[in-house]
Amino acid sequence: xxxxxxxxxxxxxxxxxxxxxxxxxxxxxxxxxxxxxxxxxxxxxxxxxxxxxxxxxxxxxxxxxxxxxxxxxxxxxxxxxxxxxxxxxxxxxxxxxxxxxxxxxxxxxxxxxxxxxxxxxxxxxxxxxxxxxxxxxxxxxxxxxxxxxxxxxxxxxxxxxxxxxxxxxxxxxxxxxxxxxxxxxxxxxxxxxxxxxxxxxxxxxxxxxxxxxxxxxxxxxxxxxxxxxxxxxxxxxxxxxxxxxxxxxxxxxxxxxxxxxxxxxxxxxxxxxxxxxxxxxxxxxxxxxxxxxxxxxxxxxxxxxxxxxxxxxxxxxxxxxxxxxxxxxxxxxxxxxxxxxxxxxxxxxxxxxxxxxxxxxxxxxxxxxxxxxxxxxxxxxxxxxxxxxxxxxxxxxxx
Numbered sequence: 001x002x003x004x005x006x007x008x009x010x011x012x013x014x015x016x017x018x019x020x021x022x023x024x025x026x027x028x029x030x031x032x033x034x035x036x037x038x039x040x041x042x043x044x045x046x047x048x049x050x051x052x053x054x055x056x057x058x059x060x061x062x063x064x065x066x067x068x069x070x071x072x073x074x075x076x077x078x079x080x081x082x083x084x085x086x087x088x089x090x091x092x093x094x095x096x097x098x099x100x101x102x103x104x105x106x107x108x109x110x111x112x113x114x115x116x117x118x119x120x121x122x123x124x125x126x127x128x129x130x131x132x133x134x135x136x137x138x139x140x141x142x143x144x145x146x147x148x149x150x151x152x153x154x155x156x157x158x159x160x161x162x163x164x165x166x167x168x169x170x171x172x173x174x175x176x177x178x179x180x181x182x183x184x185x186x187x188x189x190x191x192x193x194x195x196x197x198x199x200x201x202x203x204x205x206x207x208x209x210x211x212x213x214x215x216x217x218x219x220x221x222x223x224x225x226x227x228x229x230x231x232x233x234x235x236x237x238x239x240x241x242x243x244x245x246x247x248x249x250x251x252x253x254x255x256x257x258x259x260x261x262x263x264x265x266x267x268x269x270x271x272x273x274x275x276x277x278x279x280x281x282x283x284x285x286x287x288x289x290x291x292x293x294x295x296x297x298x299x300x301x302x303x304x305x306x307x308x309x310x311x312x313x314x315x316x317x318x319x320x321x322x323x324x325x326x327x328x329x330x331x332x333x334x335x336x337x338x339x340x341x342x343x344x345x346x347x348x349x350x351x352x353x354x355x356x357x358x359x360x361x362x363x364x365x366x367x368x369x370x371x372x373x374x375x376x377x378x379x380x381x382x383x384x385x386x387x388x389x390x391x392x393x394x395x396x397x398x399x
Contacts, residue, residue, distance in 0.1 A: 004031020005351025009183070011035070011091040012082075013066065014073075014106075016043050018139075018165055019123045019199070020095035021062040022172035027091070027179070028065030029346040031353035035089075035371060036068045037082060040392060042364030046336070053339055060335045060361045061343045065353070070365035070392040073104045077390045082106055084375055087115050091179055095123040095171075098133045108194045118192040119182040121175045127198030137199060142167040146203040151210065154225040170206075171199040232282065235312060236290040236298075242312035243290060243298045255305040260289045336363040336394075363394040 009032040013024040021036075021043075028034040036043070048058035072078040083106065086092060092111060094101060101107040101122070108120045122128055125137020143149045143161040153160030178195035186192055204211075213219050226235035226244070232253070233246040247256035257265045262285055290298055295311045302309045311317070319342070324330045331345035346352055368391050372382050385391045 002031075002352065002354045004029070004353030004355075007031040007353065009033070009091065010089045011093060012037055012085060012089045014092065014094035014096055014101070016045050016095065018062055018168035019171045019175070019197075020093050021045075022169060023121070023123070023175040023179070024066065024093050025062050025064055026172070026176050026346070026348075027093075029353065029358070030348075030351050032091075034066040035085070035367070036063065036066045036362065037073070037085075038068055038070050038364050040070060040072050040389065042068075042070065042395075046364060052341060053337070055335045055337050055339045055341060057341055057343075060333055060341050063361045064333045064343070065358050065360070066362055067357070067367035067371065068362040068364055069368040069371050071368070072390050073106065075388075075390050077385060077388065079105050081372075081375075081385070081391065083110065083114055085371065086111050086118060088375070089115070089118060090183065092118060092120045093123070093175065093179070094121075097136065098122070098124050098126075098128050112192065116191050117186055119179055119186065119195065120192070121179050121182075121195035121197060123171050123175050123197040123199065125199050127201060128194075128196045139165040139167045139199075142199045142203050145200060147207055147210070148203060151207075151221060151223055153223045155223060157223070159223065167199050167203045170202050171197055174202045232279075236287055238290050238293055238295040238298050241295045243295050244310055244312055245286070245290075245298075245302065246308045247302075248308070252307050256302070256307045259301060259305050259307065260286060331359065333359045333361055335361045336366075365392045365394045368393055 006027055009027070011024055011027050011032045011034045013020055013034055013036045015021045015024060015036070024032075024034045024036070043059070043063075046056055046059045048056050050057050071081055073082055086106070092106075102109075108122075111118050111120055124133065125142060126132035126135060140161050143166070144159070146167070149159040149161045152162060175195065175197045178197060182193040182195055210221055213221060221229070228234065228246075231246075231248050233244070233248060235242050235244050245256075247253045253265075257263065262282075265282070293301070299309055299311055318324075319330060328345040328349065329347065331343060332340050333343050334340055352358075369382070372385070372391070377385075386393075
């Protein structure tokens with residue numbers, strides 16, 4: 001049984017929705033002992049849509065491989081429990097509001113005073129500093145404010161947010177990177193760090209060359225639809241659906257021209273004309289060629305010639321791809337109710353853990369008693385915490 005690259009690292013999650021839970025799921029996938037600290041009643045996204053037989057597919061997609069405790073952090077005994085737990089931890093991850101940890105008395109200064117080596121990652125919409133720090137944010141707000149929504153869609157459709165919650169997932173991935181860097185830094189210095197993750201900062205980063213295009217060239221890009229404005233690539237209709245063609249490299253372009261029987265374009269060394277006056281002609285020829293073939297035919301012929309391309313899949317087609325299942329990019333987990341559901345699998349196949357928790361989503365408070373025992377709480381103290389409602393077991397076991 002593989003313990004994973006992060007075996008021995010303890011992570012405390014104070015998270016809800018996607019960003020912090022997804023970050024901690026990645027850490028758990030790679031062997032970290034992630035303890036999800038939930039409020040009384042459990043993380044509210046345990047009931048988020050969509051459902052299957054009462055099971056939240058939303059929640060199950062972001063919470064495998066963890067342990068769960070229920071504790072009321074608004075109570076003094078609950079805060080004491082968390083700080084005692086933090087003394088044993090390497091990392092705390094939260095996406096609570098910017099000031100919430102401080103108001104609860106469990107902010108980074110309090111954690112560091114108890115455990116100087118601790119790393120705290122705080123994911124917020126706009127970061128922990130600056131005038132916008134206290135404002136709430138959701139994925140769509142970040143997409144809209146970043147400029148990315150403006151570059152998505154067409155002039156006719158107007159700005160369009162990306163369907164999946166990409167800004168949340170990007171923030172989760174950046175938090176993972178920040179945590180790993182902080183742990184490496186700790187090996188050198190012996191002390192922890194505060195990892196300040198702003199969803200807006202990270203999503204603006206994907207603008208890449210558009211930043212210089214606007215600030216240095218004075219050009220304001222417009223929504224390009226499925227075309228790439230600076231290269232010949234885009235979406236075309238086949239006889240039974242859509243395909244995406246990307247003959248970007250010179251060799252691929254020459255091969256593409258031969259396949260579509262346009263030899264006069266093969267020797268075009270200056271392809272800037274394709275992006276200006278010549279593009280409508282090229283678009284018309286390519287569109288006509290694609291319409292006379294099925295998606296499978298277009299993809300097979302072009303791939304055989306070395307031209308990058310692929311079908312534009314519906315979600316159902318994408319997740320039915322056996323290669324994704326074979327690689328573990330898609331997998332099945334057992335949810336809190338015991339129901340098996342389909343979810344994305346680990347994206348990075350290095351140092352994965354395969355223990356008994358790896359493919360399970362915990363019930364709310366399932367591990368409260370075992371974590372109290374690990375911390376050395378006496379039986380009388382445990383009984384007092386339960387009777388006072390400071391901690392709890394899963395609802396079906398409570399009392």
